[in-house]
Amino acid sequence: MAGVRSRTQLIRRRALLLGGVQIGMVGVLAGRLVQLQVLEGDRYSRRAEDNRTAERLLTPARGEILDRRGRPLAHNRETYRLLLVPERAGPIDAALDEISRIAVLNPAARERVRRTVLKQPGFEPVVVLDDISWEEMARLSLAIAERDGIFTSAAQRRIYPLGAAAAHTIGYVGRVSQKDLERSEEAALLRIPDFRIGKTGVERTQDATLRGAAGTRLVEITSTGRQRRELGRREGLAGETLHLTLDANLQTFAAGLFGAETGAAVLMDIRSGDLLAMVSSPSFDPGAFHDGIADRREWQALASHPLHPLSNRAVSGQYAPGSTFKVAVALAALEARVVSPDQRFFCNGVHELGTGKFHCWRRGGHGHVDLFKGLQQSCDVYFYEIAQRTGIDRIAAMARKLGFGEPTGIELPGERSGLVPTKAWKQKARNESWQVGETLIAGIGQGYVLATPLQLATMTARLANGGRAVLPRLLGGAGAPKLGIDRRHLNAVRTGLAAVTGSQRGTAWAARIQQAGFEMAGKTGTSQVRRISALERRLGVRKNEDLPREERDHALFVGYAPLKQPRYAAAVIVEHGGSGSKAAAPLARDLLLAAQKSGTIAS
Amino acid sequence: MKAWEVRRPGLGIGGLLLRVDWVLVILLTLTTAVGFAMLYSAAGGNIRPWAGPHAMRFGVGLAVMLAVALIDIRFWLRCAYPIYAASLLLVIGVEFVGDVGMGAQRWLKIGPLSVQPSEIMKIALVLALARHFHKVDERDAGRWPMLLLALALIAAPALLVAQQPDLGTAAMIAVGGTALLFLGGVSWRIFALFGCGAGALVPTVWYRLKDYQRDRVLTFLDSERDLTGAGYHGFQSKIGIGSGGEFGKGYLEGTQSHLGFLPESHTDFIFTVISEEFGLAGGLFVLALYLAIMGYGFAIGFMARNDFARLLAFGVTFTFFLFVFANIAMVAGLIPVVGVPLPFISYGGTAMLTLQVGFGLVLSAKVYRDVEMEEETSGRPAGPGSIAAMR
Numbered sequence: 001m002a003g004v005r006s007r008t009q010l011i012r013r014r015a016l017l018l019g020g021v022q023i024g025m026v027g028v029l030a031g032r033l034v035q036l037q038v039l040e041g042d043r044y045s046r047r048a049e050d051n052r053t054a055e056r057l058l059t060p061a062r063g064e065i066l067d068r069r070g071r072p073l074a075h076n077r078e079t080y081r082l083l084l085v086p087e088r089a090g091p092i093d094a095a096l097d098e099i100s101r102i103a104v105l106n107p108a109a110r111e112r113v114r115r116t117v118l119k120q121p122g123f124e125p126v127v128v129l130d131d132i133s134w135e136e137m138a139r140l141s142l143a144i145a146e147r148d149g150i151f152t153s154a155a156q157r158r159i160y161p162l163g164a165a166a167a168h169t170i171g172y173v174g175r176v177s178q179k180d181l182e183r184s185e186e187a188a189l190l191r192i193p194d195f196r197i198g199k200t201g202v203e204r205t206q207d208a209t210l211r212g213a214a215g216t217r218l219v220e221i222t223s224t225g226r227q228r229r230e231l232g233r234r235e236g237l238a239g240e241t242l243h244l245t246l247d248a249n250l251q252t253f254a255a256g257l258f259g260a261e262t263g264a265a266v267l268m269d270i271r272s273g274d275l276l277a278m279v280s281s282p283s284f285d286p287g288a289f290h291d292g293i294a295d296r297r298e299w300q301a302l303a304s305h306p307l308h309p310l311s312n313r314a315v316s317g318q319y320a321p322g323s324t325f326k327v328a329v330a331l332a333a334l335e336a337r338v339v340s341p342d343q344r345f346f347c348n349g350v351h352e353l354g355t356g357k358f359h360c361w362r363r364g365g366h367g368h369v370d371l372f373k374g375l376q377q378s379c380d381v382y383f384y385e386i387a388q389r390t391g392i393d394r395i396a397a398m399a400r401k402l403g404f405g406e407p408t409g410i411e412l413p414g415e416r417s418g419l420v421p422t423k424a425w426k427q428k429a430r431n432e433s434w435q436v437g438e439t440l441i442a443g444i445g446q447g448y449v450l451a452t453p454l455q456l457a458t459m460t461a462r463l464a465n466g467g468r469a470v471l472p473r474l475l476g477g478a479g480a481p482k483l484g485i486d487r488r489h490l491n492a493v494r495t496g497l498a499a500v501t502g503s504q505r506g507t508a509w510a511a512r513i514q515q516a517g518f519e520m521a522g523k524t525g526t527s528q529v530r531r532i533s534a535l536e537r538r539l540g541v542r543k544n545e546d547l548p549r550e551e552r553d554h555a556l557f558v559g560y561a562p563l564k565q566p567r568y569a570a571a572v573i574v575e576h577g578g579s580g581s582k583a584a585a586p587l588a589r590d591l592l593l594a595a596q597k598s599g600t601i602a603s
Numbered sequence: 604m605k606a607w608e609v610r611r612p613g614l615g616i617g618g619l620l621l622r623v624d625w626v627l628v629i630l631l632t633l634t635t636a637v638g639f640a641m642l643y644s645a646a647g648g649n650i651r652p653w654a655g656p657h658a659m660r661f662g663v664g665l666a667v668m669l670a671v672a673l674i675d676i677r678f679w680l681r682c683a684y685p686i687y688a689a690s691l692l693l694v695i696g697v698e699f700v701g702d703v704g705m706g707a708q709r710w711l712k713i714g715p716l717s718v719q720p721s722e723i724m725k726i727a728l729v730l731a732l733a734r735h736f737h738k739v740d741e742r743d744a745g746r747w748p749m750l751l752l753a754l755a756l757i758a759a760p761a762l763l764v765a766q767q768p769d770l771g772t773a774a775m776i777a778v779g780g781t782a783l784l785f786l787g788g789v790s791w792r793i794f795a796l797f798g799c800g801a802g803a804l805v806p807t808v809w810y811r812l813k814d815y816q817r818d819r820v821l822t823f824l825d826s827e828r829d830l831t832g833a834g835y836h837g838f839q840s841k842i843g844i845g846s847g848g849e850f851g852k853g854y855l856e857g858t859q860s861h862l863g864f865l866p867e868s869h870t871d872f873i874f875t876v877i878s879e880e881f882g883l884a885g886g887l888f889v890l891a892l893y894l895a896i897m898g899y900g901f902a903i904g905f906m907a908r909n910d911f912a913r914l915l916a917f918g919v920t921f922t923f924f925l926f927v928f929a930n931i932a933m934v935a936g937l938i939p940v941v942g943v944p945l946p947f948i949s950y951g952g953t954a955m956l957t958l959q960v961g962f963g964l965v966l967s968a969k970v971y972r973d974v975e976m977e978e979e980t981s982g983r984p985a986g987p988g989s990i991a992a993m994r
Contacts (some may be wrong), residue, residue, distance in 0.1 A: 007788070007910065009915070010911060011788070011913050012913075014785055014788070015786060015904055018782060018785065018786065019897075019919060022897060022921070022928075023894070025928050026890055026894055026928070028932075028937070029931045029932060029935065030886075030890055031845065032936075032937055033878065033935065034883060036845040036936075037844060037845055037878065037882060041845055041847075041849070043845065044841065045845070047845075048864075048879075049846075049858075051842065051858070051859065051864050076837035220862065221862065222864075223862060223863035223864045224863060386772070546775070
């Protein structure tokens with residue numbers, strides 16, 4: 001039995017040893033738990049918190065854009081949408097069938113939903129119907145009350161009360177593009193799916209002011225990114241309200257003047273530079289770009305349209321100013337003192353320079369012409385003469401004083417600088433020396449000279465306000481320093497312009513404002529799109545009407561009103577409209593009259 | 604022998620039931636209750652799909668456990684080898700008809716039941732080795748024929764399971780078997796010898812590992828190696844445990860488990876849920892529960908009157924310990940991620956049933972503590988003054 005006992009002892013002894021090892025190992029486990037949970041507990045708690053929470057940004061309400069009297073130009077409207085959560089709504093086709101039984105669901109929307117569902121995680125809602133009315137929303141909500149995975153929700157939509165009438169100036173908002181992301185520093189805000197960014201116009205240039213600051217929402221998420229509940233919320237800061245100088249009524253009126261014509265019109269307060277109206281025709285519906293996908297096709301159609309409705313002709317259209325440029329030439333000549341206002345030149349219909357012949361628009365000529373008559377009847381020969389005497393560089397200097405040749409700094413994207421040629425410019429750009437003949441051409445606003453409608457309005461305002469350097473502004477003008485142009489010279493030119501509409505021989509007599517006290521002064525212009533050759537001239541194919549539309553001249557008119565103590569300046573261009581007096585002056589007349597009657601500027 | 608102790612044939616069912624170690628049964632039930640509560644939590648506060656079945660399975664297993672406990676231990680002694688043989692056949696069977704789960708062949712479908720023969724093997728091996736070392740002379744215990752047979756009993760299932768490949772289970776079988784060798788009296792020198800041999804084998808084994816297994820080991824050695832890939836589960840588990848702090852985030856409030864950061868929170872990683880929701884206190888409570896169960900198994904082994912019962916009780920207890928240690932050490936990042944469930948708490952039928960049968964055998968050792976094991980002892984004289992191989 002001793003062997004048995006000793007064996008029993010052996011097993012027990014070894015069992016004790018093994019038991020001791022087990023207890024020790026369990027002790028190791030306990031120690032490990034202490035290490036993880038007590039010693040390193042904070043670190044792991046933070047990791048768990050990082051795991052579980054995510055910050056989601058809240059879209060701030062975009063600032064409103066108001067006109068000078070507080071009327072809305074862009075604001076937000078609560079709209080309603082029907083959404084679908086794929087993973088809760090069941091088979092997508094069945095769910096869409098169900099929706100189409102209670103609402104109108106066109107095949108395109110159906111296809112878009114199907115595609116979207118394939119692209120994103122199942123818990124991400126998909127917009128099925130957008131921009132539905134409150135009544136429709138109420139009806140649908142009732143119909144789907146018991147249905148899981150389909151629901152209605154409210155969203156903000158940008159509304160443009162003036163629609164196409166102010167589309168170029170106000171601009172529009174749209175989904176954030178890759179380019180927008182690269183441009184902006186606030187990438188996080190821009191990544192909110194609902195966020196809309198200003199794409200053009202004031203919406204774009206003032207985007208930083210309008211967008212506000214994002215709010216944040218702390219949410220609990222699962223390992224797959226699904227939101228479980230909201231843990232906290234900090235509301236964002238709504239964007240600031242923007243007050244523009246535009247007058248909604250005048251803006252709409254100005255847009256209405258164009259009808260089917262293409263062109264641009266600018267109406268400006270000559271003292272402050274406030275832009276009261278600025279239109280470009282043809283236009284587009286700025287509300288159409290809210291949602292990207294379906295609208296991309298529409299955008300493409302607009303972008304590739306031959307008449308370029310998306311381009312803002314008022315700031316990015318560059319035209320030869322034609323005879324409207326004679327204002328600058330006249331002032332340059334007077335300031336250079338190479339002519340006096342009553343100095344006369346003889347116009348027999350053609351000005352000869354060496355072997356070159358420079359024609360006046362009137363074949364028979366104007367006879368003896370002084371500054372007054374030159375402006376009144378827009379005699380080309382008179383301006384060939386004074387331009388030649390003044391020289392291109394002095395003309396250019398005056399043109400720049402009046403606002404040509406560089407961007408005005410208007411708060412809009414895509415502004416072009418136009419072109420004021422000089423000898424140095426030609427040498428640099430063309431590597432050719434300047435020809436005197438080119439000075440003559442520039443003297444009647446043709447050739448290299450280019451100006452935007454906004455610059456033309458600026459020139460007119462500076463002439464009418466007594467030579468103050470106002471700058472056109474949509475957000476309110478700043479002080480305008482004196483340009484240092486002799487008041488008598490300004491008055492001489494203004495007298496000429498008054499006669500353009502104020503005398504029977506004036507080029508815009510037919511388009512004068514007849515109401516006493518509201519009269520306007522102005523200058524017509526016709527800008528050649530296509531050079532008429534000497535051969536054509538001889539053959540008599542001179543009439544604009546005989547040419548295909550896209551080769552016809554642009555019609556221009558710049559003017560201001562009222563005659564005494566002017567307040568408003570306008571520039572109008574009608575593309576391929578023919579003569580300035582017939583096509584452009586009546587529009588400017590209507591616009592200046594409407595502006596004076598609106599009393600939009602307290603005087 | 605005291606008189607009442609030898610009255611075993613006349614006891615009857617009632618008397619036998621009275622001799623069952625009810626405290627152990629209650630401790631196991633308590634552990635299962637913890638499992639129920641945690642599975643309820645892991646399902647996001649639902650009886651289904653795990654907590655309910657878990658309780659039901661425990662109930663069924665409890666009946667099996669008591670049945671095993673009431674069967675005469677001598678029957679189990681006689682059946683030890685046949686049971687081992689049958690289990691081995693099942694393990695072999697898995698090689699041919701097993702279902703592949705988690706990249707390894709482990710499951711065998713028998714009718715509506717899915718069983719993991721490797722789990723059954725853990726207990727079958729204990730039975731076989733206990734039988735093997737029952738009443739051997741201590742001189743014989745250290746002898747080569749004795750030893751080689753024992754090694755064969757261990758190696759056969761261990762290698763087969765490693766082949767599946769289920770390294771965790773294979774290692775558990777090997778370690779459990781080795782513990783039985785130690786308890787059975789194999790000399791220290793032999794352990795030292797085999798220790799060196801095993802060390803030499805490491806490169807070979809490493810070479811034969813599958814990629815994902817190697818990944819797990821590498822990840823373990825450098826825990827921040829690949830937090831999104833192979834290291835993800837282990838790291839998320841550590842976050843879960845660590846973030847529980849001293850007293851946890853509260854029942855049903857574990858973020859790691861409820862928000863899906865923790866994988867397999869109802870099976871292998873359920874200890875993490877406990878630690879996250881009840882903190883260090885909860886983890887230590889569970890450890891204490893397990894220590895108590897081990898203590899009872901140990902006590903039964905100590906009180907046993909024959910080698911088979913002793914070895915069986917110590918062996919089953921050690922196997923149970925291995926489950927606990929491997930699982931918690933894994934979720935706490937002490938050893939690589941291996942698929943070992945937490946006994947009576949993790950969801951999963953085979954492991955629980957296996958351990959219940961195992962504890963049934965331990966209880967049987969208690970119930971039949973006093974029986975004489977004469978059939979194996981006749982004609983075997985104990986060596987006079989023989990020195991235990993252990994010394």
